[in-house]
Amino acid sequence: MGTKSVDHEERAGRLWSILTALAKDKKITTYGEAAREIGIHHRPMRFVLEPIQDFCIKEDLPRLTSLVVSKTNGLQGSGYLGIPGHTADLEKVFAFGWNTVANPFSDLKIAELDRIVAELVSDPGTASEKYIQTLSRGNRQRVFRQAVLQAYDWNCCMCGLTFHDSLDAAHIVSWASAKPNLRIDPRNGLALCATHHKLYDKGWLNVTPDYRIVYVDPNQEDGPYSEADVYNSARLHGASVQLPKEASLWPNPDLLSLHETDQE
Numbered sequence: 540m541g542t543k544s545v546d547h548e549e550r551a552g553r554l555w556s557i558l559t560a561l562a563k564d565k566k567i568t569t570y571g572e573a574a575r576e577i578g579i580h581h582r583p584m585r586f587v588l589e590p591i592q593d594f595c596i597k598e599d600l601p602r603l604t605s606l607v608v609s610k611t612n613g614l615q616g617s618g619y620l621g622i623p624g625h626t627a628d629l630e631k632v633f634a635f636g637w638n639t640v641a642n643p644f645s646d647l648k649i650a651e652l653d654r655i656v657a658e659l660v661s662d663p664g665t666a667s668e669k670y671i672q673t674l675s676r677g678n679r680q681r682v683f684r685q686a687v688l689q690a691y692d693w694n695c696c697m698c699g700l701t702f703h704d705s706l707d708a709a710h711i712v713s714w715a716s717a718k719p720n721l722r723i724d725p726r727n728g729l730a731l732c733a734t735h736h737k738l739y740d741k742g743w744l745n746v747t748p749d750y751r752i753v754y755v756d757p758n759q760e761d762g763p764y765s766e767a768d769v770y771n772s773a774r775l776h777g778a779s780v781q782l783p784k785e786a787s788l789w790p791n792p793d794l795l796s797l798h799e800t801d802q803e
């Protein structure tokens with residue numbers, strides 16, 4: 540995948556733990572101090588605070604982000620949707636039992652994610668609903684990976700490799716270009732080994748809407764090729780991909796025709 544966007548939600552997960560610990564001790568922090576704790580510059584802090592604030596509003600929780608104030612004036616910044624300096628907000632945060640709320644940005648709720656994966660694999664039509672339930676990018680990536688690899692029974696759909704550690708769930712339409720539900724829909728995925736994932740993303744290998752593998756140089760004119768190169772590239776040209784057993788999980792042909800190669 541070529542997308543290298545910063546994962547603010549992963550950082551929000553770390554900040555969530557820090558803020559809930561501060562709330563328990565009835566302490567506040569500054570933008571600079573909080574940024575240092577999660578290892579970033581203070582300027583992008585608002586992108587990290589935003590998902591936390593959104594979650595608190597959505598779940599009707601006290602605004603945890605009221606704990607982060609400017610060192611200069613002691614007030615919350617412009618992204619804060621409460622009233623800056625309003626002590627009632629802080630008191631609610633201090634009084635709340637944060638240990639009753641699981642970190643919404645953590646990857647730790649494995650059992651819940653596994654249940655979501657199972658439901659998604661049995662009915663990929665529920666992807667929109669599952670996208671909302673999964674809350675963070677980290678969770679969504681895990682759900683997509685598990686759903687796609689389960690669908691293909693942990694085989695690279697081009698070469699049949701089954702080493703779990705070297706298998707990826709490749710997006711057909713990239714995370715960045717896909718509508719939210721398609722980011723986790725297994726029908727927008729292919730189970731590929733690391734090599735075939737890279738060659739697919741870079742456009743050396745493609746999959747047609749009727750599920751055939753296309754290699755860009757089928758006659759090996761752009762050699763020299765080693766035996767292993769041929770085995771993993773030109774040999775596959777024209778072959779069918781190994782599809783999931785369940786036809787409901789087969790890749791969407793419309794998405795296959797929209798696949799764009801990753802230009803760098």
Ligand SMILES: [Zn+2]
Pocket residue numbers: 695696697698699700731732733734735
């Ligand atoms: Zn492979």
